[in-house]
Amino acid sequence: MNEEDFDKVIDRFLPYRESREKGAEYRKTYGDVFDRRTLLAFYKLLKRSIEYVEFPISTGKEAIVFRARGKHDELLAVKVYLISRSNYKGLSRFIDGDDRFEHVHKTRDNIVFIWARKEYRNLKTYHANNVRVPEPVDMWKNIVVMQYIGDEEKPAPLMKDVMESLKRDFVFELIEEMKNMLRAGLVHGDLSEYNILVYEGKPWIIDVAQAVPKSHYLAPELLARDIKNIIKIGDKLGANLSKKELMKELEVI
16 A cells, blocks of 8 residues: 555544644554554445544454444444454454354464454344344455444443443343344354443344354353353343243253
């Protein structure tokens, strides 16, 4: 990517566009965070599905999520996996044994690309099976574009941040989502109040990259973790679920 193309990409980040006097500062910031491969991926998506990027809404160790606008002015969430921070061993265990990716050659350099593709594919599978997840829109390399959950003012909050406002019935909404996820043939594996958004009184499941098919060697361990987490949520909301009752409800015993 030459300097002119670099500027074309960075110019579509709204904070940079609206702060010309700080151009050099923003240019350096984005240049430091996103390496050449990430900027090339943005370049592709800016032609295809993204009109411009507004601002970050979530920053984690391995990914940054931005709010963006699509080609029809619709709100989008753009999840960028940071190549420099990818954990090869940590991600590989969720890919090994997944027959959907058996043909893909894994290296330390491309593991994050496979991870992004896995999240996009899992979102598609869940969405097609009536699981309340952000609808996948597009993806390229280490970037996943999806439906934005929230309104013009702010993104939907994480469940952990609004737990005190939730009613007992909310956990039963979650159990229905778990049932739909299992019917879709995938185990989420990290279903907790940190990976559930609350929007218009309903749970929205996010961060699905680690989800594996029910036939995967990690599936029993991951399902047990999800069940344990839902029981904890139930306890906080006054539902007092037992492991046996929940497993029966999920039709796993």
